[in-house]
Amino acid sequence: MTLSKFFGDYLKKEPLFLNKTVFQGAYLPETIPHRDEQINQIAKILAPLLRGDKPSNIFIYGKTGTGKTMSMKYVVKSMKDALKDNAIKFIYVNCKLKRVADTEYRLMAQLAREFGKEIPSTGLPTDEVYKILFNAIEKESKPLLIVLDEIDQLVRKTGDTVLYNLTRCNEELKNAHITIVGLSNDMVFIDNIDPRAKSSLSEEELIFPPYNAIQIQDILKQRVKIAFKKNTLDPGTIEKCAAYSAREHGDARRALELLRVAGELAERDAKENITIDYIDKAEEKIERDRLLDITSTQPKQSQCILYSIIALATNKKGNIFTGEIYEHYKSLCKKTSLRPLTQRRISDVLAELDMLGIINAKIISKGRYGRSREVSLAVPNSSITNIKKTLEEELALT
Template sequence: MVQKGLTGFFEKFLTKESLFINKNILQSTYSPDLILHRNDQIQQIANILGPSLRLEKPSNLFIYGKTGVGKTLSVKYTATKMSEIAKKENIALKIFYINCKLRKVADTEYRLIAKLVRELGKDIPPTGLPTEEVYNIFFNIIDKEKQLFILVLDEIDQLVKKAGDELLYNLTRINTELKNSQISILGISNDLVFVDNLDPRIKSSLSEEEILFPPYNALQIRDILNQRAKEAFKKDVIEQGVIEKCSAYAAREHGDARRALELLRVAGEIAERNGYLKVKIKHIDEAEDKIERDRVLDIVTTQPKQLQAVLYAIISLYTKKNNIIFTGKAYEVYKGTCFRSGLRPLTQRRVSDIIAELDMLGIINAKVISKGRYGRTREISLAITSASESKIKKTLEEGLGLT
């Protein structure tokens, strides 16, 4: 019975008209031919990096702005254009783009350099070699012939947070040791105050030039959405007001275009799955819920067990009485959770850090408060909707082997 139904389902699936022409266009990784509302910034980047086409070392550049305001897109765009020209004119210019945020790729000094070396075509073991050794290999490859490198470090704040700023110091100093080649660094950061917390020596050499990417406003986001939607969706499948609502949502959240695009895409998927012929406004709301839930669920399932256990403790406390939780209480419940699921309980010190991590991930809100005579603690509350809460709790129970 079920099988038969499934065949029918797939057949219907095939014949059903998709609302999309090309869904990829709505992915945040897609780069359009024309980048709207970023002409000034792109021009600035081009001005600063321009000299590299004459093999003069351009200034180190530091770019910052909130998430989803087109930093990466603009840089990549400029970089590919430059690479094309360099290739055509036979200029020894190489541009590397590295995203430091991707775990296991470039979030430590060793891995960053190893990644660079690999980009240059030499294989390097993922671990085992002294960092010093990897540096040497890197030097040798780079310095073999006269050439210019531009190193784009995306999400550089993440890198520094994990690996310390010594790495940047080393990188900025590399040039003094290179005989033939030269390296310029282009750092991209979401964190607006990131540079201020850097060691002054690094700060001055890293941000010889700075470009600030301001958030998009609702009108600009609307333009961007319109531009992409026109190519991604079929004609007339988007109902009046949908784009406007998307942009309003995103503008409220500090002008994050990436989010707006995701919202639109997911709304489209929901509409399509439910058999609608048009994307309606209500799908946006559903999409927002879904995105939120998926995000949390994804985090929850990929994070280590201990983190899950802490979260589980917090959630079960939270449902019991709908108020604010303190660290001590959470820790006690957590210990109980560990006992039930056979985990070895961690020290309170560590749990304190885990709570801070959960806060960073945006699953809970944890604010440090002082209760005067009654000590100092974190004030914890859940930052997820109650609709997703039960689902997350269930997932956690499964993951932890509780029933």
């Protein structure tokens, strides 16, 4: 088959997707199923804003994919619609985004940019940015609603002074006020912050429970209607998709991604519809891509450590401990002319790899024989060789 014929066939073939945008994170559906109660609560709390009064700050907790962001955006959009004149300034910031808002400075800079100020990515003192932001807010003299998504990430990295400063800002503003809505995945984090910031931030608290399988099905059905042609999905696919995600922790985002990838795979195979086994294939592909992506974007040192773990795990049965990894890593460094890091650092890197889900690390005490991390690979056997290969390329090993 010639290439031109292939492309010709490709064009002739009808795509499975009618509208792919419904799978994107920014997509905001008409209605948000199973979140009426939460949305109403948020709306009630924030309603005073419409009259220019200062509502309570809100702290919203819920695991990933429970619709926090979406519900919040929905409320904001509705408020905007009701208002018509831009009497309120809304700002949405995702604190997890690397190099955007994951430090105090960057958050302030990002907020100031929303007011049209040019803030360099570095070089300015933080309190200078504070002043710029403060003046900008004062000059706009509008109520300000800031939604801080993944606020736990920010606080974990930079401490709670950010929140404290932001809330304290309110006391000094004359012509405006700031309302903060914090979205968090982590419930315990709120207990570890400065009590003053805490009481100020969590004047109102909301919890988004995980979706159950039935609810995820509803969400999927709603999107599928728009996304695919009729009868593209075999019976049972939605159910399976929902079941997979509900098994985790009711992550709707994951369910949608699963469905999208399944669709893409089926389309690539020139299939007329999406069968159940494409869900499995999609799950596999997502996981494989995720692992490969993580491993190839890690810093050299982490890669080197991961390579050591893989080498040890394939050579030797049983569990691996920090000390062994460090020894192997040091010898590997000699080969690659990498400057070996201290064991202290290795300890942290192992914890990071654990967080990323590439390895399982458990701290165990071997009694008289010390205390250590017990490490094993969290990667399916089928992917190990693949990962190993990419690591060898990255590290320029033979």
